[in-house]
Amino acid sequence: MIILAATPIGNLGDASRRLIEALERATVIAAEDTRTTQRLLAALGVTNRPRLLALHDHNEKERAGEVVDLAREADVLVLSDAGMPTVSDPGYGLVAAAAAAGVPVTVIPGPSAVVTALAVSALPTDRFTFEGFLPRKDGERTQALAALAGQERTMVFFEAPSRVAATLQAMAEAFGADRPAAVCRELTKLHEEIARGTLGELAAWAAEGVRGELVVVVGGAAPRRVAFADAVTQLLELTRSGTRLKDAAAEVSELTGHSRRELYQAALAVKNG
Numbered sequence: 001m002i003i004l005a006a007t008p009i010g011n012l013g014d015a016s017r018r019l020i021e022a023l024e025r026a027t028v029i030a031a032e033d034t035r036t037t038q039r040l041l042a043a044l045g046v047t048n049r050p051r052l053l054a055l056h057d058h059n060e061k062e063r064a065g066e067v068v069d070l071a072r073e074a075d076v077l078v079l080s081d082a083g084m085p086t087v088s089d090p091g092y093g094l095v096a097a098a099a100a101a102g103v104p105v106t107v108i109p110g111p112s113a114v115v116t117a118l119a120v121s122a123l124p125t126d127r128f129t130f131e132g133f134l135p136r137k138d139g140e141r142t143q144a145l146a147a148l149a150g151q152e153r154t155m156v157f158f159e160a161p162s163r164v165a166a167t168l169q170a171m172a173e174a175f176g177a178d179r180p181a182a183v184c185r186e187l188t189k190l191h192e193e194i195a196r197g198t199l200g201e202l203a204a205w206a207a208e209g210v211r212g213e214l215v216v217v218v219g220g221a222a223p224r225r226v227a228f229a230d231a232v233t234q235l236l237e238l239t240r241s242g243t244r245l246k247d248a249a250a251e252v253s254e255l256t257g258h259s260r261r262e263l264y265q266a267a268l269a270v271k272n273g
Contacts, residue, residue: 001071001075001076001103001104001105001106002067002068002071002075002076002078002094002095002098002103002104002105002106003022003075003076003077003078003105003106003107003108004078004084004085004086004091004095004105004106004107004108005019005022005023005077005078005079005085005107005108005110006019006083006084006085006107006108006109006110006111006112007019007040007079007080007081007082007083007110007111008082008110008111008188009082009083009111009112009113009116009187009188009213010082010186010187010188010189010192010213011188011189012043012044014110014111014188015044015110016108016109016110018108019108019110020044020046022077022108023040023041023044023046023048023050023077024046024047024048025048026048026050026075026077027050027051027074027075028050028051028053028070028074028075028076028077029050029051029052029053029076029077029078029079030053030054030055030063030067030076030077030078030079030094031052031053031054031055031078031079031080032054032055032056032079032080032081032085032089032090033054033056033081034052034053034054036081037052037079038052040079050077053066053067055067055078055090055091055094056090057090060090060091060093060094061093064093064094064096064097064098065097067094067097068094068097068098068101068103071098071103072103078091078094082111082113083111083112083113083114084107084109084110084111084112087112087114087130088130088132088133088158111188113158113184113187113213113215114130114156114215116184116187116188116215117156117182117184117187117215117217118154118156118217120182120184120187120194121154121181121182121184121194121196121217122182122196123154123180123181123182123217123218123219124154124219124220125154127152127153127154127220128153128154128155128156129151129153129154129155129156130155130156131148131155131156131157132157132158133157133158133159133160134157134159134167136163138166138170141167141170142170142174145170145171145174145175146174148174148175149174149175149221150221150255151220151221152220152221152222152223152257153220154217154218154219154220155217155218155220156215156216156217156218157215157216157217157218158214158215158216159214159215159216160214161209161210161211161212161214164183164206164210164214164216165203165206165207165209165210167216168181168183168199168202168203168206168216169203169207171199171203171216171218172198172199172200172203175199175218175221176199177198177199177200177203178198178199178200179198179199179218179219179221180196180197180198180199180218180219181196181197181198181199181202181216181217181218181219182194182195182196182197182202182216182217183195183202183205183206183210183214183215183216183217184214184215184216184217185210185211185212185213185214186212186213187213187215189212189213191212199218223257226255226256226257226258228258228262228263228266231252231255231256231258231263232263232266232267232270234252234255234256235248235249235252235263235266235267236267236270236271238251238252239267239271245264245267245268245271246264248267249261249263249264249267
């Protein structure tokens with residue numbers, strides 16, 4: 001089978017017993033960076049020397065079939081450099097190929113920068129969305145942020161230290177400078193730091209320079225106050241443009257907070273009336 005294994009995101013003490021046992025008995029490891037995996041084995045005192053295969057963003061599409069074939073005969077442990085494979089890291093293509101081929105996939109759970117940052121951000125955790133890395137080009141980033149401006153869930157982003165100041169400034173412009181946020185730096189490491197404040201304040205803070213691995217958590221937009229009748233009108237306008245009634249009801253429900261079922265029934269009554 002394919003075994004996705006979460007590795008420490010900073011503190012080696014977070015390596016689970018299951019992870020260490022899996023490393024000790026593995027015969028094949030598909031790793032994002034084989035050198036990083038070798039260092040992990042040494043740091044955890046694992047003397048096993050399994051076959052190491054490179055599986056990264058640039059070769060996953062071509063190599064997934066080979067790894068799936070290997071997993072038919074023996075367990076293949078899949079590691080990213082840190083955290084959970086497939087989450088803004090290689091592995092999704094492999095899992096999809098394994099599922100299509102009927103090869104079992106399981107998980108050794110563990111550290112994740114996404115939920116760790118969310119937990120310490122002091123922002124709502126009941127509903128959230130993970131957005132990964134924003135586009136590097138200014139125009140594409142601006143467009144992506146504009147599409148998220150009305151998102152009511154807490155949003156989690158990854159960002160490079162060299163770009164975080166510009167990203168926070170772009171977020172302040174797209175979401176409003178007073179939107180609450182947190183920048184989580186070097187999570188679980190010796191110099192862990194959680195900077196909380198408004199996007200405007202954090203953009204000014206980051207302008208002086210920030211180092212280390214970063215996760216940015218941004219509070220969601222305030223709930224929209226749209227009357228039910230107006231929401232039904234929006235839904236009907238969408239259907240006139242060619243959107244299926246069911247899909248339009250789902251979209252308007254997401255935007256307004258009104259019940260999808262009630263919107264659907266109300267629009268259906270108008271259409272049949």
